[in-house]
Structure formats: C-alpha cells, structure tokens
Amino acid sequence: MSETVTFRVQRFKQGDPASHYDTFQESTDPRTTVLDVLTRIRRVEDPTLTLRHSCFHASCGTCGMKVNGREVLACVTNVRELGTDEVVVQPLDNAPLVSDLVVDMGPFYARFNAIDRPLVRESELVPGSHPAEGIPHAERYEDCIECGICLSACPIAATDPEYLGPAALAAADRLREEPRGQQVPPALRLADDPHGAWRCHVAFECSEACPSNVDPAGHIMSLRRSLIGRRWRALRGEPVGAER
Amino acid sequence: MTDRAVTRDADPRPSPGVPLSARRRGVAGWVDVRGRRLGGVAFILNRITGLGVLFYLYLHLVVLSQLAVGPSAWDSLLKNWFLNPVFLVLDVVLLAGLLIHGLNGIRVALVGLGLVVSRQKALLGAFGTIGAIVLLIGTLMFISHGG
Ligand code: HEM
Ligand code: SF4
Ligand code: FES
Numbered sequence: 001m002s003e004t005v006t007f008r009v010q011r012f013k014q015g016d017p018a019s020h021y022d023t024f025q026e027s028t029d030p031r032t033t034v035l036d037v038l039t040r041i042r043r044v045e046d047p048t049l050t051l052r053h054s055c056f057h058a059s060c061g062t063c064g065m066k067v068n069g070r071e072v073l074a075c076v077t078n079v080r081e082l083g084t085d086e087v088v089v090q091p092l093d094n095a096p097l098v099s100d101l102v103v104d105m106g107p108f109y110a111r112f113n114a115i116d117r118p119l120v121r122e123s124e125l126v127p128g129s130h131p132a133e134g135i136p137h138a139e140r141y142e143d144c145i146e147c148g149i150c151l152s153a154c155p156i157a158a159t160d161p162e163y164l165g166p167a168a169l170a171a172a173d174r175l176r177e178e179p180r181g182q183q184v185p186p187a188l189r190l191a192d193d194p195h196g197a198w199r200c201h202v203a204f205e206c207s208e209a210c211p212s213n214v215d216p217a218g219h220i221m222s223l224r225r226s227l228i229g230r231r232w233r234a235l236r237g238e239p240v241g242a243e244r
Numbered sequence: 245m246t247d248r249a250v251t252r253d254a255d256p257r258p259s260p261g262v263p264l265s266a267r268r269r270g271v272a273g274w275v276d277v278r279g280r281r282l283g284g285v286a287f288i289l290n291r292i293t294g295l296g297v298l299f300y301l302y303l304h305l306v307v308l309s310q311l312a313v314g315p316s317a318w319d320s321l322l323k324n325w326f327l328n329p330v331f332l333v334l335d336v337v338l339l340a341g342l343l344i345h346g347l348n349g350i351r352v353a354l355v356g357l358g359l360v361v362s363r364q365k366a367l368l369g370a371f372g373t374i375g376a377i378v379l380l381i382g383t384l385m386f387i388s389h390g391g
Contacts (some may be wrong), residue, residue: 012262014261066279068279070279094268095267096262096263096264096267099261103267104259104261104264106259157268158269158271159271200356202352203286204365205283218362221361222361224357225357228357
C-alpha cells in the first residue's frame with residue numbers, strides 16, 4: 001500500500017520576481033526518499049524542475065537541500081520517516097540561487113579550496129575493509145563531502161558575508177592535524193581572523209546538520225585552542241611551531 | 245594556496261539568479277528557530293537576554309536615581325509600583341533572563357575556548373537543568389516575599 005504525501009517544492013527561474021511553491025501529490029512506499037520523489041516529479045510531472053544530485057548514496061554531496069526546514073541530503077532522507085503529510089522542499093540558504101533547488105556552490109568552494117587540504121588521509125585507513133588482491137589497503141578519504149549544508153544551517157553565515165564558514169574551518173583544522181606535506185601556516189592565517197575561527201558563536205548547528213560526521217564546530221574549537229597556543233608562544237618569544 | 249583576496253570576496257563571480265547578498269538569511273537566520281536545534285536556540289536566547297539585561301541595567305539605574313530625590317519618592321515608588329503582582333512576574337522574567345544569559349555564557353566561554361567541547365551538549369543540558377531549578381526556587385521566594 002502506498003501512502004500519498006503532498007510535496008510543496010520551492011520554485012524559481014531566472015527573471016522571476018520572487019520564488020513560489022508548486023504542490024505535487026506523491027505516492028510513497030516505506031523506502032522512498034525525497035530525492036526519489038523529486039526525480040520522479042521531474043521525469044513524470046514537470047521536466048522543468050531543476051535540482052542537483054549524482055550518487056544517490058550520501059557520497060557526492062550534491063543533493064543538499066532543506067526538507068521541512070532542515071538541511072539534509074535528499075538522497076538519504078526517507079519520506080515516511082519525516083512523519084508529516086506535507087513535505088516542504090527548499091534550496092539551501094546562504095548561497096546564491098540559480099534555479100529551483102539549485103544553488104551556486106561557487107562562494108562555498110572559493111573558501112573551502114583556499115584551505116587546500118588534501119583529500120586522502122594518511123593517518124587512517126578504512127576500518128575493517130577487505131581490499132581486493134594486489135591492492136595494499138583501502139585509502140580513507142576525508143569525511144567532508146562539501147555539500148554546503150553546514151553553511152546553510154549556520155546563524156553566523158546568515159549575517160557575516162566574509163565568514164569563512166564551518167566546512168572551510170574544519171578543513172583548516174584537519175590540515176593542521178595532518179599536514180601531509182602541505183603548508184599549514186597560510187590556512188591558519190585565514191582561520192586566525194575575525195571572520196575566521198573567532199567568528200563562531202558556538203551554536204553547533206553545523207555539527208548537528210552535517211550528514212557526514214565532520215563535526216565542524218568541534219574542529220573550530222580545536223582550531224581555536226591551537227591558535228591560542230600559537231599566540232601564547234609568540235607572546236613569550238618562543239617558536240610558534242610551523243604546523244601546530 | 246589561493247590568494248587571500250579570493251576567499252574574502254563574498255561573491256567571487258556574480259551568479260545568474262538570486263545573488264548571495266539577497267540569499268543570506270540575515271537576522272532571520274538568528275531568530276527564526278524553526279528547524280534549529282538546542283544550540284541555535286541558546287545562541288539567539290543569549291543575544292536577546294544579553295540586550296534585555298542591558299536594558300534592565302539602564303532602567304535599574306534610572307530607578308535607583310530616585311533615591312537621590314528623597315525617601316518619600318522612593319517609598320511611593322515601592323508602594324505604587326514594585327509590590328504590584330505585575331512586577332512579580334517581571335522579576336521572574338528578569339531572573340530567567342539572567343539565568344539563561346549567565347549559564348549559557350559560561351558554556352559559550354568554556355566551549356568557545358576549546359574546553360569541554362566533546363561534552364558541550366551535556367553541558368547545555370546540565371546548565372539548563374540548574375537554571376530551571378534555580379528559577380523555580382527563585383519564583384517561590386518571590387511569591388512568598390511578595391504575598
Ligand atoms: C552572569 C554573568 C555573565 C556571563 C557569564 C556573560 C557571558 C557572555 C558571553 C560569553 C557572551 C558572548 C556570547 C556569544 O558569543 O554568543 C555574552 C554576550 C553579551 N552579554 Fe553577557 N554575560 C554575563 C552578564 C551580562 C550582563 C549583566 C549583561 C548586561 C548588562 C550582559 C550583556 C551582554 C550582551 C549585550 C551580549 C552580546 C550578545 C550577543 O553578542 O549575542 N551580559 N555574555
Ligand atoms: S562539514 Fe559536513 S555539512 Fe559541511 S560541507 Fe562538509 S560534509 Fe557538508
Ligand atoms: S546524491 Fe550524492 S549525496 Fe545525495
């Protein structure tokens with residue numbers, strides 16, 4: 001038996017004076033995800049609906065959006081588990097809007113890429129993995145899938161246009177923890193700024209919203225600790241330490 | 245390392261649709277707590293109570309300045325205003341505001357300096373519980389003294 005759920009999807013096309021909502025009645029089964037429904041709407045009901053997605057399994061980070069007011073990856077958000085008869089779908093906040101549910105990730109990437117943190121970890125391999133013969137080990141990527149969800153959930157990003165943002169700051173802290181031959185001080189200089197690690201007001205919304213267990217707020221705090229240590233050492237005329 | 249100027253630029257290249265400046269939520273991103281969690285609510289409550297307590301401090305000094313006018317001015321102020329039940333309720337509101345701001349302020353200061361970060365949620369819960377208990381005791385004391 002399938003249960004019908006009302007989807008209210010925010011729509012916007014370039015040239016429109018404002019966004020509006022379109023309503024779709026959608027049947028669901030216990031495994032239907034929000035992304036299943038949106039791709040079905042596009043295929044069957046309205047081919048002009050634009051959205052971003054790729055992997056369908058929480059790896060690519062492209063399907064970030066707001067569902068019932070909360071930032072989620074649509075591909076792993078089960079419709080029935082939302083527990084509402086009406087599901088409201090909106091694009092991420094604090095990012096330019098291109099069309100319907102598609103935001104421009106450019107400003108997010110500009111900050112994130114400035115940190116220049118390598119993608120593959122050296123300290124850890126994939127736990128419990130069984131790589132195929134001839135492959136020495138399964139490499140472990142960084143957790144962040146660069147979805148921009150944390151920036152949408154952050155109250156500070158809502159008002160500070162220059163805020164580096166949770167993901168970029170978390171990346172800076174990961175680089176500090178594990179430099180992998182990379183230069184750390186440039187990233188720390190970006191972070192040690194009124195619009196960097198010090199701007200955060202400890203709401204922890206980013207860590208709550210992050211779908212990939214990055215804990216950006218926790219990283220911002222450990223970044224602060226390390227920056228305080230550097231300043232303290234500098235004050236006492238001790239070597240600051242190139243990395244930490 | 246990309247040039248610092250790139251990261252500081254809010255909108256590195258103009259987007260074709262609604263620009264970042266119009267899509268940033270603004271103050272609504274602080275006060276609209278729909279979909280937000282406890283930490284986000286604590287953030288905006290801290291802001292509101294901080295300003296509220298600041299406003300109270302101003303009022304408090306204005307009222308205290310009546311002491312300089314003389315004992316009769318003060319006595320009539322007490323009798324006509326501050327023993328009124330409405331002011332009892334305002335006292336409870338003030339106490340709640342001070343507790344929220346002070347206790348959350350201690351959490352923000354500790355966690356914000358990189359201490360007890362991994363237990364920050366438990367800290368929020370603990371301070372919330374302490375605050376609720378003190379508020380209850382305070383309210384009972386206001387009632388017994390005011391009645
Ligand atoms: C009980 C002692 C207090 C503590 C521990 C405390 C702590 C703090 C902290 C940590 C912040 C920064 C919050 C953040 O980063 O988001 C803050 C902000 C503030 N406090 Fe207090 N505070 C106290 C008492 C007061 C009093 C008595 C007043 C008013 C007279 C006041 C007014 C403010 C204001 C206006 C802000 C700015 C609000 C904001 O930026 O969100 N505080 N306080
Ligand atoms: S830190 Fe988490 S929420 Fe932010 S971009 Fe990375 S994966 Fe997404
Ligand atoms: S489609 Fe790749 S994360 Fe959702």
